[in-house]
Amino acid sequence: MICGHKLRSTSIMSLLALLIAGAVCPLSVSGRELRYGEYLQSWQGKGRPELELVVPAGVLLEEGKSMEWTVDVPEEGLYNLTLAYLPVPGRGASMELELMLNGERPFSEAGYLLFHRIFGDSGPVLRDSLGNEIRSAQVEYPALRRQPLSDSRGYTQEPFLFYLAEGPNTISLTARQESIYIDELVICQIPAPRPYAEVAAEWPEVHTRDVFIKIQGEAALYRSHSTLFAISDMGDPTVEPYHPAQIRLNSIGGWRFNQPGQWISWEFEVPEAGLYTIAFKAKQNLRRGIPSNRRVLIDGEVPFAELDAVEFPYSTRYQMHRLGGEEPYLIYLEAGRHELTLEVVLGAQASLVQAVEDSLYELNTIYRQLIMVLSPDPDPLRDYQLEERIPQVLVAMEEQAEILHSIADEMEAASGQGGGHMVTVRSLALQLESMAQKPESIQVRLDEYRDNLSALGTWLLQTVEQPLQIDYLLVTSPEQELPRAEPTFWEAARHELAKLAASFTHDYSALGDLGLAQGGDRTIKVWIGTGRDQAQALKTMIEDSFTPQTGIRVDLELVDMNILLQATLAGQGPDVALGVDPSQPMNFGLRGAVLDLAQFPDFPEIAGRFYPASLEPFTFRSWVFALPEQLPFFMLFYRQDILDELGIEVPQTWDEVLQVIPELQKLNMNFGLPWTEIKRNVGGRVGETPAGVGSLSASQGVLSFLMFLSQKGMDLFGDDAAQTNLHTQEAYEAFQFWTDLYELYDLPVEYNAENRFRLGEMPLLISPYTLYNTLTVFAPELRGEWGFAPVPGTRRADGTIDRTVLASGTATVILSGAQDPEAAWEFVKWWTKSETQTRYALDLEALMGAAARYPTANPETLRSLPWPLEDFRKLEEQLKWVRGVPEVPGGYMVGRHLDNAFRRVVNDQAPVRETLLDYNRVMNEEIRAKRLELGLDEVEK
Structure with a gap:
């Protein structure tokens, strides 16, 4: 047995499906990197020599670094490559390598080779005081492993085959994510397992x-x-x-x-x-x-x-x-x-699923070709003469319809069932056939087509699972x-009756004690408003780390944080609250409801743990009312494949953005800049808590304006936040630029960032960087076709580019009613340590997947999360320009009226300067009233 590994031989059905996947329409030929199926076809007829070459390595390949080996191959042919590797301590993510053969990447999948770590339980199962079993933590057990180079997404069942010419060949490996120890490479033939008989x-x-x-x-x-x-x-x-x-x-x-x-x-x-x-x-x-x-x-x-x-x-x-x-x-x-x-x-299903993914990419390309002619909102009565203007698109529709029908037939035959599961694929195939046969109907069915593409993307995700x-x-x-x-x-009846009885006697929201450590007489109450799994993870961390270290017991309660205000007024609140909305620390603090953390002697040391920007929303004068937990900020997302087709570079300044927007709009595409009307409930992604109505950051549109204002070197508020700076020329220019983007440049006000980016309608958009996690998980067909970068900026007189963005996130507060403030402060210090935040963030990602990656405010924790090195460096670059959203007395009125002023200018064409000044007067009146109410102008600190 060569290479010591057996896998199934390629079936006829798999080969047919790969051929189908490769038979993409002409629209896809330009610009997309060769896929493995196409690569294999290009070397058809080459032999598979029965030999084994061991390439000793014995090197630590550090993240971001490359290593190259030269191998003298005695006979040309197709070979498998096996890697003997040892995981090294890192951020806990799988190792990802990129392979280059003779200076080139042979096919796209060779850029995303995954090598997994080995995890196991850290100890036995524990049982808490309520009788519930608690899982032990997962820890790594490093060991030397051998793994053939294969498709990380599982679309190709067998290990990859690589063509090696006779004579010297160079093999290069680059560590894209995490470091890895490479013991040896083996060039060989991996035999297929033989039949059972x-x-x-x-x-x-x-x-x-x-x-x-x-x-x-x-x-x-x-x-x-x-x-x-x-x-x-x-x-x-x-x-x-x-x-x-x-x-x-x-x-x-x-x-x-x-x-x-x-x-x-x-x-x-x-x-x-x-x-x-x-x-x-x-x-x-x-x-x-x-x-x-x-x-x-x-x-x-x-x-x-x-x-x-x-x-x-x-x-x-x-x-x-x-x-x-x-x-x-x-x-x-x-x-x-x-x-x-x-x-x-x-x-x-493997090769058929890949065929669907390839087809989805082509169908998105077809959609972009259609909107280039029709626009996203076409006139239903106009004759667009599609048969004459884009006949190749109609041909591509018919080809893709045939491919989808073939895939549906194959999957139904493979599963032995028909009907339900393939409805999405069949419906889209039928729609494509109908639109190709009746081009005049396309403009009235474009929305339905877009919805079907979204449904097919969802179907693909569900089918891969x-x-x-x-x-x-x-x-x-x-x-x-x-x-x-x-x-x-x-048995079933007894089970249901027992569950019914337990519903009257059992508190399912309670978190029991694990008894891992005996605390002293000091106890604090902590509230957390996440899910039960996250709360249980924190409870375990408290009992195996905080309580043993300090002797302080913690009564952790899982609650709806919307009741924090009412509970505080009733004197029933916690000592410490986690995950608090960014507007609440200031509102509570100026009314004496939360402690000023700056009073603690070691506060300066603790404050040094965070990005300075993350503390700004909770700081007023010398008071600091909270410590930050999260800090999501804007990044520029781009579709590299579309930009390459259009010959457009990723814009670095807003002047370049203004040049790019018309080029996109000529093709009925657009640039995305977030604007969200301030509402009571502002949606957030997993791992990210949205801001409330009382916060300037409740509207991403307001954050866009603050970005433009800050890049002009102007703060939103004057000295001591006694009034705004919206009367200044810089504020007028920033506000006019903001509104012009929507009024003159016709940027969309409301849109679904994920869908428009995925479909290619919006190949450039600005969004909180947590969108990265969503796209990584939910748009697999775009792997390698997109990226993100620091936001465009304003060029300064010295030639540098100011990329300032404003951000704020959730926080931790100590309520003024805390019975033992020193114990509460000890907990807050422990909770905000980089080690604690890193463990919690990794546990959260382990529980909920990469889509829940934690947007931490702690620099050390961000470095410890499993970001690919290249992407992490981009985040670090943008972080140099992040500032905190100022939260001040009466600040809620600033966000509300900036939103109102925007809508008056964009929707009603009101004059820019007069509108801004009118609302600025109302904002300043509210700020003065709040300062008077709180007695701030009489307080010196």
């Missing part, structure tokens, strides 16, 4: 008896991601262990165990050598109509071809799945310990009967 014929016929080994799913030995921890299933009385009301960690997987390349392994021991069967009690209840697939490895190898992609069909309840079904596979195992691994794969929840595994001798997986009628 062929392999079984070579095994000794040693039949075992009376062996029944049960391995609980939650007792997994290792896993590829820290997100694959034990979970609780309280909906089935047959799970082990079970309790109707208390949390029991009784399974593993579920929706977290769904991405290709993820794996979980278990260890078991058989008493004697012989033939065994393997079964799983599992359920796949999240993907209706299509199965989830797993590759089964024993001791690191796929024993035979049939285990390369084992299907687990959809079921609302747990089912027993014995490998081989009615005629189970008899697998020979030597006596002793073995490791069984389940790896997520796409199975027969392969969830599976596992209760336990069985390794048995062949004669053993499998236990029942579903509850009886009486």
Whole structure:
């Protein structure tokens, strides 16, 4: 066996699908990098020489660095490459490498090669004072691993093949994310696993008896991601262990165990050598109509071809799945310990899913071609003569319709089911056919087409997901009967009655004590307004870190933070509140409801932990009423593929933006600058708490204006925030520029940033950098086609570019009613430490995925999060220009009336200077009234 790894050979269906995927319409040929399927076709006919070349390395490849090796290949051909690597301590993310052959990247997928870490439980399961089981933290267990270079998204099931010419070839690896120790590279041929019948014929016929080994799913030995921890299933009385009301960690997987390349392994021991069967009690209840697939490895190898992609069909309840079904596979195992691994794969759907992704990219290109002629809002009565102006687009529609129909046929045949799951694909195919045949109908169906593209993108994400929840595994001798997986009628009835009774007696929002540390007599109450998983993660951190270090006990309560004001007025508030809206510290502080943190002797040292900008919203005079937690700020997002097509560079200044906007609008595309009317509920992304109505940062549009104002060197408020500076010439110019962008340059006021960016309608847009996380997860077809950069700026007299943006985020406060302020301050200091914030941020990402990456206000924590190095450097560059949104007495009126002034100018064409001055007078009157109410003009500090 060469390379020590076996994988399934390419099926005829997979090759056909790759051909389909490569048969893209002419619109896609220009500008997009070669895909693996196309690369493989270009080397058709080349042999696969049976040889193995070991390239010693023994080097630490640091993040952002490259390493090159020259290899003398005796015979040209297609080869697999295997990497022996060791994960090194880092930020906990998988390592990502880029491969170059002879100075060039052979295909796009070679730029995103993932190598996973190894995680496991840090200790045994704990039980809190309420009887709930608490999972242990996930820690890394570094070990040397061998992994073939393969598709990180799982679209190609087999390891990549690379063409190497006879003679010297250079192989270069660049660490795009995280550092990695490379032990050696192996150039070889990885044989495909042989069929079961062929392999079984070579095994000794040693039949075992009376062996029944049960391995609980939650007792997994290792896993590829820290997100694959034990979970609780309280909906089935047959799970082990079970309790109707208390949390029991009784399974593993579920929706977290769904991405290709993820794996979980278990260890078991058989008493004697012989033939065994393997079964799983599992359920796949999240993907209706299509199965989830797993590759089964024993001791690191796929024993035979049939285990390369084992299907687990959809079921609302747990089912027993014995490998081989009615005629189970008899697998020979030597006596002793073995490791069984389940790896997520796409199975027969793999190449078809890639074909859908390629088609989606082409369909987005078709949409852009259409809006270049029609505009996003076409006249339904006009004859656009599409047959004459863009006939190639109509041809491309027919081609893509045929491709989508073929994909739907193949997937239905592969799953053995028709109907529901393929409705989205079929509907879009039928619409394409109809529009191609009746071009005059396209302008009235453009919105429907855009909606269908969005639906296809969602379908693609859902189809790639392969969830599976596992209760336990069985390794048995062949004669053993499998236990029942579903509850009886009486078991189910008893379960429902027990749940009903528990609903009257059990407090599901309570967080019990773990008893990890004995605190002293000092206790503080802390409120947090996140989800239960985040609160439980914090509770664990408190009990294994804060309380042992300080002897202070913490009563952590999960509450709706909207009641903080009422609770404070009633004298029932907490000592410390986490995740507080950025406007509240100032409002509470000036009324004496929260403590001035600057009074503590070590405050200057603690304040040094943060970006200076993040403290500005909570600072007035010498008072500081909160410490920051989050700091989301603007970045410029761009579609590199579209800019390349148009010959446009990423703009560096606003003058360049004004030159780019007409070029985009000629093609009915546009530039995105956020404007959001101030509302009571302002939406936010996962991991980001939105600002409330009382905050200047409640409107991203106001933040845009403040960006322009600050880039002109003017602050929003004058000395001591006694009045605004909106009467100045700089403010007038900034306000006029802001409104002109919408009135004269016709930027859209309301839009969905994710969808317009994905469709290409808006190849340049400004958004909080948390959009990066959303696009990474929800727009996989754009991988490598987009990026972000610091915002455009204003060129100064010395030639430098001022890229100032304003930002604010959530905060931590100590309420003035705290019984033990010193203990509360100790907690706040612990909570804002970089080590604590980093652990919490990584736990949050482990719980909820990359879309929940924490927009931290702590520089050390930001460095510790799993950002690719190139992207992190861009964030660091923009952070040099970030300033805090000023929160001042009466400031809520400033945000409200800037919003009103904007709408009067843009919607009603009111004169700019007079409108701004009129509203400025009202703002200053409110500021004076608030200062008088609070007695600020009589207070000197």
